[in-house]
Amino acid sequence: MLTERQALILKVIIDEFIETAQPIGSRNIAKREDVAFSPATIRNEMADLEDEGFLSKTHSSSGRIPSEKGYRFYVDHMMSPLQLSSDEVRLVQSQFDDRMIEMEKVMQNSAHILSELTQYTTLVLGPEVYETKLKQLQIVPINKQSAIAILVTDTGHVEHRSFAVPSEIDHSDLEKVVNILNEKLVGVPIVYLDRMIESEVIDLINRYTSNFQKSYDLIQKALFNHQTTSLYVSGKSNILMQPEFNDIEKARSLFNVMESEDQIAPILKTNQEGLKISIGHENEMEVMNNCTLITATYTLGENQIGTIALLGPTRMEYAKAVSLLDLWSNHMSQSLYRWFND
Amino acid sequence: MLTERQALILKVIIDEFIETAQPIGSRNIAKREDVAFSPATIRNEMADLEDEGFLSKTHSSSGRIPSEKGYRFYVDHMMSPLQLSSDEVRLVQSQFDDRMIEMEKVMQNSAHILSELTQYTTLVLGPEVYETKLKQLQIVPINKQSAIAILVTDTGHVEHRSFAVPSEIDHSDLEKVVNILNEKLVGVPIVYLDRMIESEVIDLINRYTSNFQKSYDLIQKALFNHQTTSLYVSGKSNILMQPEFNDIEKARSLFNVMESEDQIAPILKTNQEGLKISIGHENEMEVMNNCTLITATYTLGENQIGTIALLGPTRMEYAKAVSLLDLWSNHMSQSLYRWFND
DNA sequence: ATTAGCACTCGTTGAAGGTGAGTGCTAACA
DNA sequence: TGTTAGCACTCACCTTCAACGAGTGCTAAT
CATH class of the missing domain: 3.30.450.40 (GAF domain)
Known part of the structure; x- marks a missing residue:
């Protein structure tokens, strides 16, 4: 598609432009050691490259700058993988x-x-947390009215959120629910937590008082509706x-x-x-x-x-x-x- | 220090400038309903205000802009406490x-x-965490090589940091140390943790094996050297x-x-x-x-x-x-x- | 096929002049 | 004596113009 000479010129223009952010003229290219053609030749090639859409000008008599197509070609075919220092x-x-x-x-x-x-x-x-698994669930009471729920995943991700504790709910209730949840849910992928709770845990919780239900609702709200x-x-x-x-x-x-x-x-x-x-x-x-x-x-x-x-x-x-x-x-x-x- | 009229003019200039970011001229001030003097009078007053350092000009024939001293006076003496919507x-x-x-x-x-x-x-x-108190300390093992230490304060602040667990240390050791620390340290202001550990906990730990010492060192490093x-x-x-x-x-x-x-x-x-x-x-x-x-x-x-x-x-x-x-x-x-x- | 030469383009710079919003000062006024 | 009208003056801003130069495209010579 491009001749070797055209490719060289395109590469030089892009390299220089990346460095200087200025339009590149034919004379400047000709000065480079790795380019052995006269400015006029380069101008002809540049005109062709512009026709093909690899270069453009900022105005009719300016030097050339790479077009997006030029960058695309550079990236796809010409980029020498820089040796990092x-x-x-x-x-x-x-x-x-x-x-x-x-x-x-x-x-x-x-x-x-x-x-x-x-x-x-x-x-x-x-990373999407969907595949990560629950490592541990923890509730830390802060005072009468609030507590913090902490969820740790097997990727070492720690998620925490505080929530208000209504007066009718006792901390010991929360604790029991957390224990149940931990027992059943540790190792379960976060994304399946909801389902898992539906199928396995709800029953267990319902056997207890209604306060348990409320405690569960609280924790559920605090931790599982997280968008992370x-x-x-x-x-x-x-x-x-x-x-x-x-x-x-x-x-x-x-x-x-x-x-x-x-x-x-x-x-x-x-x-x-x-x-x-x-x-x-x-x-x-x-x-x-x-x-x-x-x-x-x-x-x-x-x-x-x-x-x-x-x-x-x-x-x-x-x-x-x-x-x-x-x-x-x-x-x-x-x-x-x-x-x-x- | 300032006559009532000067104060009014200064206030108008600052109010207008805050809104428009443009130098304010005498004619514009005179146009306002709450100003009953001619541009010439205002010019005289402005010249005085400038001499006193409350106003300045961007160039010799421009309108006035407030100086820092002007803003300072405005803030200290003239600002009407805006009724928020x-x-x-x-x-x-x-x-x-x-x-x-x-x-x-x-x-x-x-x-x-x-x-x-x-x-x-x-x-x-x-807020500086110095006055906050430790609510709970928690270690969650992630895998053989790493664990997460979580520290919760009574302000609901959750601090967590993961650390590497050397192979010679067993998770159960860590756990025991955490238990000791929790027993002794819950309720202690964060800033005193170091001292408290020195005086109360170290002895206790030294009674056990040297692994305990190492576990303690680990946790110490993970949590207490935090700048927050x-x-x-x-x-x-x-x-x-x-x-x-x-x-x-x-x-x-x-x-x-x-x-x-x-x-x-x-x-x-x-x-x-x-x-x-x-x-x-x-x-x-x-x-x-x-x-x-x-x-x-x-x-x-x-x-x-x-x-x-x-x-x-x-x-x-x-x-x-x-x-x-x-x-x-x-x-x-x-x-x-x-x-x-x- | 390449390149030297040349006319041409156009952005940039700087000088010149006009405009207008603003001033300070002076003299007249209430 | 304090206020104001009038006027000359200043200066940023805008426009115009010309000179400059880096660059081009085209043509003709190599």
Whole structure:
């Protein structure tokens, strides 16, 4: 489809543009050592590349900038997998030591470090809790009127929520119900808790007084109606540093989206394993039309999948971002496997 | 110090400037119904006010804008305590119902609602945990190599941290240590835990095998070396909406600060009860020299004090911000008292 | 097929001039 | 003596214009 020379020129333009954010002219390309043609030749090739849709201009006599199709081709066919510096690799490895053995910490830390390393915004979506199993249920009375319910999963996820305790309910009642629930429910996948309760536990509870029913209702409300999309975002303000967002209006609208979990979480949910790169208008959301989102999935056990993503301008350091994300998600999957699957 | 007429003019200028963010000219002031003087008179008064330092100009023939001293005078002597709309009052009241009975939720929700209501950035600093007391300690084993320690305080604060369990330590050992700790330490203020352990518990533990010592060390590490400044920030991007931050560089540097808990938390820590308003250069931090920070304290019990703050441009809607923050912190203190002090 | 040469395009910069909202000052007025 | 009308002046802002230069496309020579 593209001649070797065209590919070279396209690659040079994209590499340079990623670095400088400025349109690239033929003379500048010709100056490079790895390019042996005159500006005029390059101009001809660039005109062809523009006809094919790989490049575009900011105005009729400006240098060229990559189009989204250009980036797409670059990403699919030309990207040399950047060798990460040994410093970076070591830093990544050092993150997955003994301290990272709790999902919250892993995700928080991942978001933080990756945004530091890339200077892009990092989004980490926790694994769907559906496959995780109940490890323990616990009620801690705080005072006459309130108590805290704590649910621990086998992934080390701790969920807690306080609730009001009506005066007619005694703490000892709650305790008994919790005991029953623990007995029957430990080891049950969170997603089946509801069903399991229906079929096995309800009967048992009904044998006791009506207060038990009320206690159960309380706990049920406190813990099982939880929606737990755990989203961690770090380095939001990095996006401000990109010259693409010198226009404050663009920054504003993107920030509005990033502030809202509801809008971000769905974009990250994916079934496709491995890396996925969405360039510009490939992103459904309009405010992200001048952004690239690279998502990678990590696994926890067999079916649980979480997502980790980098959000930057379309003019992204693809090679570095991809390499880092790949390295990270692999380490993360391995590390999680070590910790939660034996 | 100021004549009545000067005060009126100053107030009008500040009110108008807060609304429009534009320098105010004498003609515009004269047009207002509550001002009965000619532009020339007003100009004379404005010149005097400028000499006194209450006003300044953006250039030699521009209208006046309030100086920091002007805002200070306004805040100290002239601010009419805005009657909040009944909608707003109702909204605030409705926030402190049965669902708000857990510190994390209270703070998170406070930050969120206040930033929505004011369109400024809201910062909430949790109460120092020093006075809170241990309610319960709990260890939940996750697998052979890891366990989660959970600490619940009498304020409903849940702290959890996972830790690696060396192979030579048995879970039953951990359990026994936890039992001992619970027996001795429930009800002890968090800040005294260390001392209490030294004096009372250590002996007890030393009577048992050395494994107990190791178990204890583990738990100690996992739970008691926690630094728990709980800071919640909401509406960071609101600051972008203010025309003061159309200059993207200013926005960038302020964002950098807001992203870092370490820099924000100290500013909020205060002993002074009640409201405090820091205008412009009254803020120590340089990036906040064109901002106003209004902090209010709330109490939980006798000595525990937390802070809730609004951060906006110096051209802030002081009356509204102050009224809201006051209303909120009072409700919050009352609500917390109801929940955690009986 | 490649490239040198050249006319052309268009964004950027800076200077010049006009406009208008604002001021300070002076002199007239109540 | 305090207030106000009048007027000259200032300065940010906008528009226009010309010069500049980095870049292009096209043509003709190599």
